Structure formats: structure tokens, C-alpha cells
Amino acid sequence: MGEQMSPDEKYQIITRNLQEVLGEEKLKQILKERELKVYWGTATTGKPHVAYFVPMSKIADFLKAGCEVTILFADLHAYLDNMKAPWELLELRTKYYEQVIKAMLESIGVPLDKLKFIRGTDFQLSREYTLDVYRLSSVVTQHDAKKAGAEVVKQVEHPLLSGLLYPGLQALDEEYLKVDAQFGGVDQRKIFTLAEKYLPSLGYTKRIHMMNPMVPGLTGGKMSSSEEESKIDLLDRKEDVKKKLKKAFCEPGNVENNGVLSFVKHVLFPLHSEFTVKRDEKFGGDKVYTVIEDVEKDFAEERIHPGDLKASVEVALNKLLDPIRKKFESPELKKLTNSAYPAPSKKQGAAKGNPQNSEEEAIIPSRLDIRVGKIISVDKHPDAESLYVEQIDVGEEAPRTVVSGLVAYLPAEQLQDRLVVLLCNLKPQKMRGVESQAMLLCASIDGESRRVEPLDPPEGSAPGDRVFVEGYEAGKADSELKPKKKVFEKLQVDLKISEACVAQWKENNLMTKLGQISCKTLKGGNIS
Secondary structure, eight states: OOTTSOHHHHHHHHHTTOSEEEOHHHHHHHHHHSOOEEEEEEESOSOOBGGGHHHHHHHHHHHHTTOEEEEEEEHHHHHHTTTSSOHHHHHHHHHHHHHHHHHHHHHTTOOGGGEEEEEHHHHTTSHHHHHHHHHHHTTSOHHHHHHHTTTTSOOOSSOOHHHHHHHHHHHHHHHHTTOSEEEEEGGGHHHHHHHHHHGGGGTOOOOEEEEEOOOBOTTSSBOOTTOGGGOOBTTOOHHHHHHHHHHSOOOTTOOSSOHHHHHIIIIIHHHHSOEEEOOOGGGTOOEEESSHHHHHHHHHTTOSOHHHHHHHHHHHHHHHHHHHHHHTTSHHHHHHHHHHSOOOOHHHHHHTTOHHHHHTOOOOGGGSOEEEEEEEEEEEETTEEEEEEEEEEOSSSSOEEEEEOOTTTSOHHHHTTOEEEEEOOBOOEEETTEEEOSEEOEEEEOSSSOEEEEOBOOTTOOTTOEEEETTOOSSOOOSSBOGGGTHHHHHHTTEEEOTTSBEEETTEEEEETTEEOBOSSOTTOEEO
């Protein structure tokens, strides 16, 4: 890679699409003598999203130009940044970052053997590095450290000392990784200039700094891990990608603050050297662009409709995401994802002294109290032809009374003594005068003739066995689901039957300790 290129050609590829380079002359000089050594670091905090393809496509450029590239998983920095990543989750998050970033690079055709991966804590806890942190803290002023981290470190009213250390550590990384250059977003500029100012005072060389522009997110601002609608997650399903792109800010003729167009410019074009706008035949059919400026010009002059641009980006983006989604279907990586980014719990909300957090906690399946039940008796409802009244053993002292609308689908004798699956923490509700104390969960397919089947627990199950969603084993069920919060209704949207007739939530299996919850025949159905 890069061997047949002239230094000028390498320089063009290394610097294309960058907003700024500090140390251009030094960069040109090195390229005349040898390959450039460059590093890109990422703090292992929030989940990487599609905006990470922007630096990834630059890393592809660096490799194309023959650079030696190091990727730093900055786990210690993640902790120092206002503790965005708790210490106990750092190891898991770093593993997640490593897996997801390698999957992204593979998706865009970057050979991993040309890259060096390193974790911050592999070298930042050494005696030499620690002493250099102290040496640096004796020359850097508090004013300079605060100013350097202003756009990167989370700003709070009473900043922690850790946030002031962060920029200095990033400067030292350049020396300890033995690189010529550091690459990052233009939001890192003040950290880069701090490094240029202070590394020489420790007797270390001033490095080259290369900066990407800040690419707008889908809502028009910076794409952020904490702003759900501004980002497309790398593991988002195709329907989520479609939904978020539909909402994306993409005003006709506006090329300035357009996240969709920026994605074409900074990711799709550098990767493929062309971009196809998909259009209906009556509007001239598909058009292939080989120069990004032509795309921008046609969009500015409203020759490209925002809907066509979004649809074309959707196709290209799903091509990039498919191999990543596939890789993360493995049980190990599903488990890693859920462990590294657990949903917030009531306890955490209360601990932070924020009663609102505990009120508005995450809508996650572990809040549902789902159990195996055994139907002891089945009778017709005294006042409703279409309803059964069942007595069901759910492992408690007395059976629960459950009213279900299964008369049209199953004769009573097929329900008698059958094992079923019940949602037990809904608020009891009177149905035509009889109080129902749980909900019997069924698979269903709607259509001209609706079909319904109760869910089946695995063989050998007993009344009271807990049912959980894979990856959400931890967490306590609510004592009672508040009707106004509509927790079950929100979760139910993603409760489906797979093609293998297995009950799932967001493609994670519903299980007991003995195996999967399933149904007989209604593959692709809903669960209600």
C-alpha cells in the first residue's frame, strides 16, 4: 500500500477532506524520507455510532498512503472525563470498542494486519508515564489545561481535577506511542496546541496534528452518543435506519448544515470514489457521481431531491452496517453489548439524588415479571361468550384468576393442565365483572382469519419458573407496572416470533433456565 505513490500523491490522500493540518512542512519532509507514523485515539465511553465511519474512512486513506497507523482505545481517558465510563465497566466497554471498530474497518475493506491496536492502560500506568504526568503538571497552568479540554471534556460547574489532567495525558500519548502525527476531530484542536506548546518543555518533539471537520449529525448538530435521535447506532435495524433518516434534517438546496450530504462527502465518497443517487425513471433514473462537488452543486440547485438523497444514503449505509450487524448476532457479542451498556436502574437514579431518573427509568424487558404457569381449570366467563376464566398456578400459594379471549381459538380441553407463559405484574383488571390477575401471552398473526396460539415453555418447566430475555437476566421486575407508563405496551412493539418459532424481544430470545420459549406454528407472528 502506498509504495508506488510519490510523496506528493501520499500527501494528497493523507490530507484530503481534512479541515486543518498543523505542521504541513514537517509532514511533507517525512513523506520524502519514510512512511508517516500516525495515531487516532478514542475514549471508550458512549457507544460508537455511524459518525465513527468519518475517522474510519480517513484511517483507510492513511493506510492507502502507506502510513503506519495505531488505534488507541483510551480507557483511562474515558474514566477521567467526568467518569462517563464507571471503572467497573471500562474493561467491558474497551472490549466492545475493539470489536465494533474492527468490524467497522472490516466493513470498509481495511486490512487489520496493517494496524496496531493498543489500550491506554497498557502503558499509561507505567512508572515512566506516571512521572511524566507529574512533570507535566508542574509546567501546565490550570488555565491552559481547562481551556484545552473545553470542547472535549464534559464541562460542569465544579470541574474535577481528572478533567484537567486529560489534555496532558493525551499530549504524552504522542511520545509514548512513538508517532509523528496525531489525527482527530477539529474539536481536539486546543488539546493539540497544548501538546505542541508543552511537550518540548519535557524535552520531547512537537508532533504534526491533522484534524477532521465536525460532521453534522442527523438532526443538524453534532452527532452525539447521548442524543438518541441524532445518531444511527451501528447495530440499529434497517427499519430504525429508515426511520431516523426520514427525520434527518435535509432542507432542499441547503448544503451547509446537512448531515446526510456530509455523510456522502466524508464517508461514502472517500470509500468508493463515486456515489449513486437512486431516482425513479420518470425523474431521469439513477445518476452516478464521480466528483463530490457535482453532488453538492446538484443538491444546491435542487436537482437532487432530499428524499432521493436519503434513500440513496440508506442503501449505502445498510451495506456498511450489514456485516457489523451480522458479526454482533453472536451470543458472545450480544452479551458483551448488554453488559458494557446496561440499562440504567432505579438504584443508580436514586443514588445520584435524582428522583426523576428512577421515575423515568429505561424501558427494558427485565421490568416484566414473566413466569411459567399451569392451567388448573378452564370455565366460560359467566357474562361473555368469547372469554374463558382460567385458574392458573404460577408458583404462589394460591392460583391466579386469568381472563383470556381464547374461546374462538382453542377448545377448553386443550387448555386444561397445559403449561403457559404469563405476565404477572400488570395491574389487575376487571373484565366483564371478573378480575384478571395476569395476562396469558400468546403468539398471533392478524389477517382475514386471525390465528392465535399460547406460548410454550420448554419441556420440563414448572409453575413459577422465571422467564427472561437473553442479555437482560439481571435486574428486578417492577412490583406492579403502572398503567400510565405503558411499559409493557412499549416493549410489546418488539416482541415477535422468529422464523424458527422462537419468542424474541429485539431478536434476543425469551428463555427459562431450561431453554427457549416458543410457539407451535406462527413464525413471524406478534406476541400479545
